[in-house]
Amino acid sequence: MFPIKKEENIVPKMWKNLKHYLEKERLMSLSQFLAMTVTFLLLGIFIEIIAVSQTMLKYLEDQAQITVFFKDEFGEDKILSFKSNLESDPRVLEVNYISKEQALEIFKEINKDQPVLLESISASILPASLEIKTRKISDLEPLTNELQGKEGVEEVRFYKDVVERFRSTSNTVYIVGFILVVVFFVISYSIIISSLRNLINSRGPELEIMKLVGASDSYVKNPFIYQGMFFSVVSAVVASIIMLLVGFGELKSGVFSEGLSFGFLPHIFISPLIFSLILAFILILSGFLLGYFGSNAAVKKYLKY
Amino acid sequence: MPQIEFRNVTKEYIPGIKVLDDVSFSIESGEFVFIIGPSGAGKSTIIKLLLREENPESGEIFFEGRNIAEITPNEMPDYRRKIGVVFQDYKLLDSKTVYDNVAISLEVVNSDEEDIKNIVPNVLSLVGLLDHASYKPEELSGGEKQRTAIARALAHEPDVLIADEATGMIDPDSSDEIVEILEKINSLGTTVIMATHDQRIVDKLTKRVIKIHKGKLVSDKKGGKYRA
Numbered sequence: 209m210f211p212i213k214k215e216e217n218i219v220p221k222m223w224k225n226l227k228h229y230l231e232k233e234r235l236m237s238l239s240q241f242l243a244m245t246v247t248f249l250l251l252g253i254f255i256e257i258i259a260v261s262q263t264m265l266k267y268l269e270d271q272a273q274i275t276v277f278f279k280d281e282f283g284e285d286k287i288l289s290f291k292s293n294l295e296s297d298p299r300v301l302e303v304n305y306i307s308k309e310q311a312l313e314i315f316k317e318i319n320k321d322q323p324v325l326l327e328s329i330s331a332s333i334l335p336a337s338l339e340i341k342t343r344k345i346s347d348l349e350p351l352t353n354e355l356q357g358k359e360g361v362e363e364v365r366f367y368k369d370v371v372e373r374f375r376s377t378s379n380t381v382y383i384v385g386f387i388l389v390v391v392f393f394v395i396s397y398s399i400i401i402s403s404l405r406n407l408i409n410s411r412g413p414e415l416e417i418m419k420l421v422g423a424s425d426s427y428v429k430n431p432f433i434y435q436g437m438f439f440s441v442v443s444a445v446v447a448s449i450i451m452l453l454v455g456f457g458e459l460k461s462g463v464f465s466e467g468l469s470f471g472f473l474p475h476i477f478i479s480p481l482i483f484s485l486i487l488a489f490i491l492i493l494s495g496f497l498l499g500y501f502g503s504n505a506a507v508k509k510y511l512k513y
Numbered sequence: 514m515p516q517i518e519f520r521n522v523t524k525e526y527i528p529g530i531k532v533l534d535d536v537s538f539s540i541e542s543g544e545f546v547f548i549i550g551p552s553g554a555g556k557s558t559i560i561k562l563l564l565r566e567e568n569p570e571s572g573e574i575f576f577e578g579r580n581i582a583e584i585t586p587n588e589m590p591d592y593r594r595k596i597g598v599v600f601q602d603y604k605l606l607d608s609k610t611v612y613d614n615v616a617i618s619l620e621v622v623n624s625d626e627e628d629i630k631n632i633v634p635n636v637l638s639l640v641g642l643l644d645h646a647s648y649k650p651e652e653l654s655g656g657e658k659q660r661t662a663i664a665r666a667l668a669h670e671p672d673v674l675i676a677d678e679a680t681g682m683i684d685p686d687s688s689d690e691i692v693e694i695l696e697k698i699n700s701l702g703t704t705v706i707m708a709t710h711d712q713r714i715v716d717k718l719t720k721r722v723i724k725i726h727k728g729k730l731v732s733d734k735k736g737g738k739y740r741a
Binding site for chain 2: 413414416417418419420421422423424425427428
């Protein structure tokens with residue numbers, strides 16, 4: 209028996225190459241891991257922010273309504289007739305009648321800590337009202353304008369600023385978040401390429417010899433592609449674990465008891481944990497794709513063996 | 514059918530400057546052929562063209578009846594395994610042992626570990642380096658390094674072995690050893706092509722000599738001499 213022990217028997221070649229690289233380039237490996245983990249974390253946080261803000265927007269939109277206060281002389285039968293007319297409007301989702309008595313109950317509930325104020329209030333001085341919700345939030349403003357000045361209407365209230373301001377803030381967050389994610393993806397892509405470029409250059413003679421003795425392209429290229437994908441996928445897995453913990457925390461805290469919701473998926477609520485699992489899948493898939501395309505680009509550009 | 518055939522091959526690295534000019538020759542299987550000429554004559558270009566590291570501007574090159582220009586990228590590794598090459602500068606990996614330097618040529622084609630264990634000692638034995646298997650290249654003489662490179666080239670059992678100035682960096686005694694090994698390999702049926710400008714070796718062996726000068730084939734003689 210020939211006396212030399214072949215290490216390739218014990219450890220697969222890919223892991224051997226990787227181990228060698230990790231030992232030799234500790235600082236480079238660490239910075240590569242950190243930068244890529246931050247990239248995937250940012251992507252995860254960005255998607256999480258979209259989900260949370262969409263859920264909050266949905267909540268605010270659900271709360272958004274027009275309140276129409278009527279003059280005292282406009283009787284209940286007229287208000288109910290008014291209500292019926294509104295209900296036949298295709299834009300209107302729901303109309304609730306709040307009588308003077310119900311208004312008093314609500315007032316008492318809100319101001320239960322102020323007995324002096326409650327003593328001076330009676331149902332007769334509170335106006336009856338209709339609370340109107342529309343199918344689309346964009347219909348609130350035109351409907352408000354139509355209702356103003358109608359017979360019997362004292363005042364029409366529509367808190368559009370809250371929804372609009374939140375929507376505007378969300379849009380800004382989306383844009384900034386998207387730019388950050390793109391910037392970090394570019395950085396990670398560059399890191400994969402530059403680290404593989406260094407590795408390919410340092411192994412130049414070995415690659416030249418491999419070619420001379422008839423190595424196939426895939427035999428030479430695959431270890432580099434695997435290495436690029438390893439860093440990318442492992443970083444994505446770390447970011448996924450962190451996002452799963454966030455999802456678990458949301459579930460435990462019960463912040464989103466109904467679940468997370470998206471504007472483009474009406475009436476569907478997703479448990480924070482399920483959402484985190486989907487997010488983890490997206491992150492790992494992104495890691496796989498970033499690693500695959502980054503390392504392929506590096507091999508194509510620098511592997512002139 | 515010749516094993517190797519160059520038909521009117523012209524090569525230019527710089528447009529208008531011909532490194533090879535309308536060169537034609539053929540080599541039969543099992544031949545031992547010297548390609549001689551001064552530095553820059555075009556010897557290495559012939560080898561690069563045969564390995565398809567370069568493509569000719571005009572003309573055709575056939576290997577075992579097939580125009581090598583038609584070889585696809587997927588077929589290229591198989592083609593290169595049919596041609597073993599040794600270089601003047603050995604091209605050994607300093608970090609690997611003699612054994613591993615030879616084994617790499619089998620590993621890259623995913624040979625079985627058992628096959629590697631059988632083949633590597635055999636080729637090391639053929640070049641007389643079995644007892645140096647665990648040495649690193651830095652522990653070897655020039656001749657031993659070249660023998661390691663020959664062992665590596667032989668591991669695939671190539672149809673053709675090309676030695677490009679293989680004795681250029683070693684002393685005369687070691688050169689003689691290398692030539693003896695090449696003769697031995699040739700006697701086992703492998704075609705050997707040796708590009709050299711070592712007059713002593715060419716004259717000693719009296720094999721077929723193809724002489725290249727300024728890119729042109731100026732003579733092709735069996736049993737030839739360097740100056741003949």
